[in-house]
Amino acid sequence: MDISAREAEVLDLVGAHLSNAEIAARLCISVRTVESHVSSLLRKLEVPDRRALARRAPEPAGAAPSPAPVLPAPLTSFVGRASERAELAELIKTNRQVTAVGPGGVGKTRLSLTVAARAAGEYADGVWFADLVPVTDPGLVATAVAGAVGLGEEPGRDLTESVAAALADRHALLVLDNCEHVLDGVALFTERLLAACPRVTVLATSRARLMVPFERVYTVPPLSLSADGGSDAVALFMERAAAAGRPLDPALRDQVASVCERLDGMALAIELAAARCSTLGLDGIAAALSHPLRMLTGGSRADERHRSVRGALDWSHALLEPADRALLRRVSVFVAPFTAAAAAEVAGDEEGIVADGLARLAEQSLLVVTASPGGTGYRALETIRQYGMERLSEADELAVTRSRHVRWCLDRADGLAVAREGWRAGFDAVADDLRAALTWAADRPERRAEAYRLARCLAELTFTRNLIGESQERYEQAAALAGDAAAAPMLRQAAAVAGCRMRGDDMYRLQRAAADAARRSGDLAGAACDLAVAAANACRFSGKFVRELPPEETDALITRARELAGGDAAAEAAVALAEAGRALTEVGAEEGLDDAVQATIARAERAVELARRTGDPLAESAALDTLTCALSWAGDTFAAAGTARRRIALLSSAPETPAGTHELIEALGEAAEAGIGIGDLPGARRWARRLAEHPLLAEVGHRATGWLLVADALAGDVEDVLTGGVRFLDAWQRAGRPARSVLGPPAAAVAMTHALRGDLDASREWSAVLGRLDDSPGNTRGYGAVFDALPLLHHGQAAEALERLAPEPGEVWQWVTWIWLHWYVALRAEAAVLAGSPDARDRVAGARAVVAGNPVAGAVVERAGALLDGDREALPALAAAFDAAGCRYQSARTLVLAGGAHASRGAATLRDLGLAPMAPAPAPPEG
Missing domain, CATH: 1.25.40 (Serine Threonine Protein Phosphatase 5, Tetratricopeptide repeat)
Structure with missing residues (x-):
């Protein structure tokens, strides 16, 4: 038995119960290549299936190591909190869902990450981490977790189902960080996940509890403040001050303890203060902190959750030059890493000046420097970003800065729409900003047109990115933001996306909504088309529906479509298709079968001809599909196969829209079936392989x-x-x-x-x-x-x-x-x-x-x-x-x-x- 080095790697990962897609991602090879290696291993090891193959994976020497935790790498050491670590570690052993609760800046994230990293060895399938900071919509919590776990969306189910299916048999710890702004979404996602995944534990961090029955709350306390050697707050300050270039004499511990006490033991505030120790000294820090703390006591803007962190940030903010203060508050609109060029557009200043200002803010720990494909990137921690947004509002600059951000997002979206290379990475880098800008603009009537454009761009981009659940949502949102004339096309695309997702009921609902919008705008022919298409789809794709449509409901749609058609060529073609599809559903084994089939074929042929005259390849493809089915009922296998192949040829020039993609996927399946039916196995395999390799179906191998x-x-x-x-x-x-x-x-x-x-x-x-x-x-x-x-x-x-x-x-x-x-x-x-x-x-x-x-x-x-x-x-x-x-x-x-x-x-x-x-x-x- 000669197993190659690559096959040995694949065998190890099969033994670790990874799917082929996960193995491909881990080894940076294609899924097809993984499949070939698995097949070779099955043959070489003479085992019948994947389960037996997993049992043949070699055991590592000594104790089996647990998977490396998928956690952010800490940039600084973790100080103290021995008792808190022990308490939280014990809680996640005995509870399925634990929420670490406390005010911003208390240190919830660092404590949870430390506990998770040390507990990783107790979970056979490791630890996963999802940062929810960029999530602006509670409905997108599952999207963030799916990205962390490495999953894409699968037609026919939402991303929560995808994550639950991926983790169903895993023994793992999932850390959900910064949940406070999407509590409802986290609560719903967690409940569904834990119900489906009996060996998954969730550790969440939040400023407020989830308020669900299965939650075990752990309140994260401030750092201990005693001046003796057991003070975690003092130890943290001393360590960070030394790292900043100003090691402190142990004799100053009492003064350090006084500063930490004034900062309420909040980890973020202590770190910010210690970072300035090299320039201000301990006495200067004590002096600078006096005014912010007094300002926060009982003031109209006091907020219990932010009191201590805001005190530290107000102090830090007071040390900035006016230009840097303005820059900090203006760049706080970015929810994802941004470049100096992007900041300049939003801040309304020259790029060189902005770049200098960003560097100063980064030096003062108010921005984090990140790697970015577009150059040096910057990111504000969420608490600092929120602080900046408050300052932006106080300066009466929120509307103008948000408006610039919306325009910047629209420019990025337009550029991505025409990009040929690197657009996926580009989209991923700005997607959260696009979503945030849309959320803001959608709530303001004066920004409705821009919100519509953003929603439409997001719908198109997410569809191309194979995030088809969000794509449908964004098309529907665009329709809600548009006037009736523009709403109808958005609803038609939403219906097509629903078809790609195997959601027939949504497809039907949206097509009928498009008809209503078209009718309100005075486009009666368009409304007729929509009603007829809704009826035709109910016949063509009945297997995608949950609700069985009564025949009389379909008949009523066709009758109304016929009334509204008014001689329009496209509407007449759509009505003819619906009539042919409806007739096809009535074909049965009763008397007169041959006559019924022949009549249906004639109806379908007429629908094909009318569609061809319109010059719309998608309408013609739909009619050819119905003709194929009618010919198959007649037992005319070769004619049916020829018609199926005509669809493929026709769709080769169709636009790459949701509607075109929906037709193509269905046509490829039909062409593959046709090849099998007429004994053209090479042709069948050719079409079937195109279907198997379609990017929209990459994660749904069974389909x-x-x-x-x-x-x-x-x-x-x-x-x-x-x-x-x-x-x-x-x-x-x-x-x-x-x-x-x-x-x-x-x-x-x-x-x-x-x-x-x-x-x-x-x-x-x-x-x-x-x-x-x-x-x-x-x-x-x-x-x-x-x-x-x-x-x-x-x-x-x-x-x-x-x-x-x-x-x-x-x-x-x-x-x-x-x-x-x-x-x-x-x-x-x-x-x-x-x-x-x-x-x-x-x-x-x-x-x-x-x-x-x-x-x-x-x-x-x-x-x-x-x-x-x-x-x-x-x-x-x-x-x-x-x-x-x-x-x-x-x-x-x-x-x-x-x-x-x-x-x-x-x-x-x-x-x-x-x-x-x-x-x-x-x-x-x-x-």
């Missing part, structure tokens, strides 16, 4: 890789199925194990592959997954019969396979039309021949007529005919036909059935594929 798994399984690419199955199952479990019938075929394909390998335990496990995904007749009568029959035939159980395929295709037509019809009738014919059924010849003849033109199903039927005639000499040529069609498994099976020397070659290929030996070829029929 992204489904059709690729099916195509690989039917082709006999066992290694790809095993690798893809691991990703599929991992993503499905992280998604909360949703039950969706569209996920049934991939699970059935993996179960079949394990059955072909002879691994019945793994096959049963996947069959159990299949049962949870889909218990519809499509499983029992359609694709399920196909995937069950293949291993039965492989293992020589032809009679059982024939029984599994017993229903006539006409009896189960709803479940085998479209992609499974050819596979069903071909395998049924082969099972009849191998089982010695008296009607085998009739079944072969009937199957030939159905599958004509399908290279895989056709070869299966011809193989059955050759076996029926005892013409084994024809089989090698059929094996070559299977090879040409990209179906190695059926090629090897054909050679085994041919017998003789061919059988040896076929058996060797099966071994190379990783499959179990096939049952011996049956004796030729007598006579």
